[in-house]
Amino acid sequence: MTTPGDRAAGMASFFAPGSIAVAGVSSDPEKMGSIIFANLLENRQRGVLGSSVYAINPTHGSVMGQRAYASVGSLPEVPELLVIAVPGPQALGVIESAAKAGVKAAIVVTSGYAEAGRADAEARMAEISAESGMRILGPNTIGVVDMASGVDTLFLRPTKTLPDGTQVASLLKPLRGGIAIVSQSGHLGQALIEELTAGGVGIRALVGTGNQADVSAEDVMEYFADDPETKVIVLYLEGVRDGRKFLSAARRASRSKPVVVFKAGKTPGGARAALTHTASLVGNYDVYSAAFRQAGVVEAASFQELADFAMALLMLPKPAGGRLAVVTNAGGVGTIAIDEAQEAGLRTDPLGKGVADRIRSEFKGSGLVYNAALGNPVDLTASVSTEELVRVVEEVVSSDGYDLGVVLPTHQTPGIDPDVAIRLIPAIRGTGKPVCVCVVGRSELASRIHLEFMKAGIPSFPTPERAVRALAAALKYAQMQKERTSLALAAAPKRNARGTDVPFTREELASLLASHGVGEPHSMVIKTQADLMGLKKWRFPVACKLLSPDLPHKADVGGVVLGVRSPEEAGASLARFQSLARKRKVRFGGMLVQEMVEDALELIVGCTRDPTFGPVVAVGLGGTYTELVRGLSLAVAPVTPAWAKSMISGGSLGALLKGYRGGPRASTAQLAKTVSKFSQILLEHPEIQEIEVNPLMARGREMISIDARAARSA
């Protein structure tokens, strides 16, 4: 067995191996193994790839004009990296012999495993890797493209031949640059490359992680976190195996460079079993999204945004704040940009009077002053000249009132010269601020202007919405960097299946909650009419609840009576509960009498075990609206009080805590402390599958559980 440190170090063999062999090179040049071998050979011959390259074919002594070896064992040296593109049934044997031979890393291109219902072979690959120390990427992966070393295992043909015999480019090859792509879909990895290449943006590497039998997206991310040539990490994720490992790897990576993620598989077709109340409120995707925030990772909402954000985070200087200036010579795009900015939470303050006056005086008597609207957007209208546009961009974007700029230079109007980009670039650079441009149109000139901006490192987009969102992403990353709090991620806790139905007793729960910051209202258990004497000095109204180990959902069957006004009324409830228990044939454990907590906010707080991330904590509005409003705030547990505060400060909950419209108020700081303490429960108690307090009454600094439930781990 190897140490974690060895295993991390082993990753290097994928990227810069001394030697590479390809298993599955065939006489048919269209087979995946042949394409990969041809790529590597070409890179070797062009001097891009320094590694020696070998073909393995069990039956032919030569393929594609090159010597072929019958097996890994018959190669002149043990290859550091082995690419496996043999037919499905043979792959495992090749992996086993490679591990025995001392191969350091294997890329298993072969598919037909878990994705086709064959998971056991993957478990075996994980075992082989753990035993031998050989790292395995895949199976079902597109492999690795490393622009520095020349490793390229993509089995895609760069050109295809049309029926009439002409060759057309069927993909764009990557340029060398700073973006590292980690993708659980090989095709989308290539699609990202093409999107970047089309904009003249280069990549550091592409890694397809495939089915992740051994090497996971987390492992690759860790590698790029430490790689100085990597400036931005881009992740296409469908799911991670170990949520906590992902969270800590992403958190470490995002400390030194932007990480952008797009999560697909948000709405899994198979219905997830609803556990108890809290769990059913929370989809697995919501936990991912919460974990991304905790990791300081920027989440893209679409595949297009993933590419857009990567380019923006690569190119833009760090925003100092969120005040956006929009400068345009066409009103419509300016209006759209302002809409999108407000939607994205950016400020769109009007142009300062000083700046507007300077512009008016500089261009006194011109058509610009006659026509322009010097607000935000600054709309210079269709009659403006290139020179005027450039000057106004300088004045407006560099002014103290703004941190960010969007420039929308419509090139179709007569006054705008075709070299508008070349003339705007120094003006935009001169501001020193993050600026995106938007070039709308499909003409040759539009594409020329777009590429001129991109080449100059100014992100350019074809719609105003995308330009604004890219800026907002840059701001988000800067804000997350500022707000990093310590994140006490305990070791991954035991994962548990569905809980059993044996409920916790009221006393067990009360003591558990008490030790985690949640109190109980003044309470008493009454079993007989004689016990009612104990209520004499109580303040009414009170709540009466039927206690029975067999009735976890007592409210649904009439086992809760609120607003009981006297000991006599309580007596009536007692009689009713006793008869109810008889009728339902459940054990009667007495009647719980609790002082009613009034003038308090009704909240909900719960912890559950997510199958990917383990314990998560949720807090939000309680009562009827919990499910309707879907306003639960989530985090991977445990959370610090500072993080808990950020969870409860926004939105409806934040407004209610401050005493919304004269309603009850509660201490944000105290609730944050309570949530933080409560978020420890599942880490300390592996026997609990999930726990929920609903409602949690919050009043000032009091946090009181009116009802709580917990389920045992299986």
Add this chain to the structure above:
Amino acid sequence: MTTPGDRAAGMASFFAPGSIAVAGVSSDPEKMGSIIFANLLENRQRGVLGSSVYAINPTHGSVMGQRAYASVGSLPEVPELLVIAVPGPQALGVIESAAKAGVKAAIVVTSGYAEAGRADAEARMAEISAESGMRILGPNTIGVVDMASGVDTLFLRPTKTLPDGTQVASLLKPLRGGIAIVSQSGHLGQALIEELTAGGVGIRALVGTGNQADVSAEDVMEYFADDPETKVIVLYLEGVRDGRKFLSAARRASRSKPVVVFKAGKTPGGARAALTHTASLVGNYDVYSAAFRQAGVVEAASFQELADFAMALLMLPKPAGGRLAVVTNAGGVGTIAIDEAQEAGLRTDPLGKGVADRIRSEFKGSGLVYNAALGNPVDLTASVSTEELVRVVEEVVSSDGYDLGVVLPTHQTPGIDPDVAIRLIPAIRGTGKPVCVCVVGRSELASRIHLEFMKAGIPSFPTPERAVRALAAALKYAQMQKERTSLALAAAPKRNARGTDVPFTREELASLLASHGVGEPHSMVIKTQADLMGLKKWRFPVACKLLSPDLPHKADVGGVVLGVRSPEEAGASLARFQSLARKRKVRFGGMLVQEMVEDALELIVGCTRDPTFGPVVAVGLGGTYTELVRGLSLAVAPVTPAWAKSMISGGSLGALLKGYRGGPRASTAQLAKTVSKFSQILLEHPEIQEIEVNPLMARGREMISIDARAARSA
């Protein structure tokens, strides 16, 4: 003065005039007037334009080698259409003399009016138009491009000259087709043309409505509604002047052909920008969005969607339902498509067993069966061949289980031939169902495949999200066509400014509400301690409210006591209110005692006057959460009971009405009737500016006002 019929008929002069003159043709070929004249002349010479064309220049006898006339009056004939591109200060004079001369239609390209703070000149244009019958488009407009008649007033140069002397295309010229574009931004109109042209899609016409001094987007939409060559109407709107006229024009147009709209100026900042841009009156965006639904118009959420939806609605057959099949040979894009489909409300049922079995037996023993995941998406993986892909698309999409298809044929894999589109097209057409494809990539082959699909009338998009949303838009249009209810839009009511502070009395409100379907709880007004005797037989608890004409917000100052349990407690409240009135120096109008309505849903219903659309009605959840949840459902008033039902049936409100989690329930049909009746109030009562019942307690068929307020019109 002319009749509305005359005025509508007058619109034709913009599109197919017998003669056109351009005022403002200059010796400088770069001036707008010169570019327009050159365009028209070229179209005339090419035989595209049948109209005679004249140049007007007050000082030169000839311009651009053509004879120029000094004024409208000196032309050899009165032109049917006059294009005005003279400098700002001269435009009004030209318009006046044109109207006198009998010109039928004028396009005022000249800018610098309301958008630059000069609104009075526009008011004068409206007057001239009303008096003379001459229709005026603009000012500040890009004018008209009519692909049938050859009218083209765009002042944009199709090519520009680079510093090195080479010419580049600076815009794409439109193709002739079925999409009519109505745009309040000339630039975005041109951008739409380029987006469509790049996909090989043609337009019927483009009309920029500019500042809408006379001709509005509504007028143009009405024209295209009756135009047989127009298949889809696309609107870029910043704001409309007369919301009701827009609503009825859009409703009429959408009955016969799809109308797609993108509304900019959604946010306060964006609205301000739009105001300066086209000087349009921008109303509350939520009201616009409600009106779009009432009009049966498909709303696009972004500029990109506007183009996407237009193409989809032009090309796709009508969907029979919302069950989507996704077929792909790359897992990632398939997963994204399923996510987006569920987000968009489409059904993504798994592939039927029968179809899966047929595929397995047809391809028995092949790599396809070994690797493919026959679910939804149907993922054929990277090893599939073109032929297999085509067959599976046929089988899956044409199967009974699906109404819609998204096909994602990844062309980069070795097994996919470059003529994949040509081979998929008949298969897709053969299904007879609406199918969008997604071609991801930036290579020459990607663009070739994309265009092959587009040319065949199969909408193709570069990301899975856009393909799915386009299908969802087609479904939305089909559903809206099915669900059209009668819409009793009364004549536009008087518009009122903000109301005065003289409140309505309780009695006035109660009788008004009673006549509009809203009752009152059992109530009594008590002025003295002696009156308390009247409460003897009441059911307690009751609510006590201080009545004072000077205290509209009585709850905020302690003027409401809930849960009063006896006549004695009521007496205490009375004394308290009397002293409160004295202290606050407000008139004491007695104490209103009302039976408390328990076990009811707390709702809110209100009517207000929107500056653009006039009376609107809103209904939603009441109580504390009204503002937090922001779940109000809106419509332009009045609404039929059927429409009211559609307003309250969805979301949280719909769930609550049915008795959510054992809570109180109320009749959806009765609430719909009440909302419909209530929605009449502002139409019948011009003296009311707005009225709100909050809370409206709904219990079964009872609809009871606990508190109501109304403001008088100024």
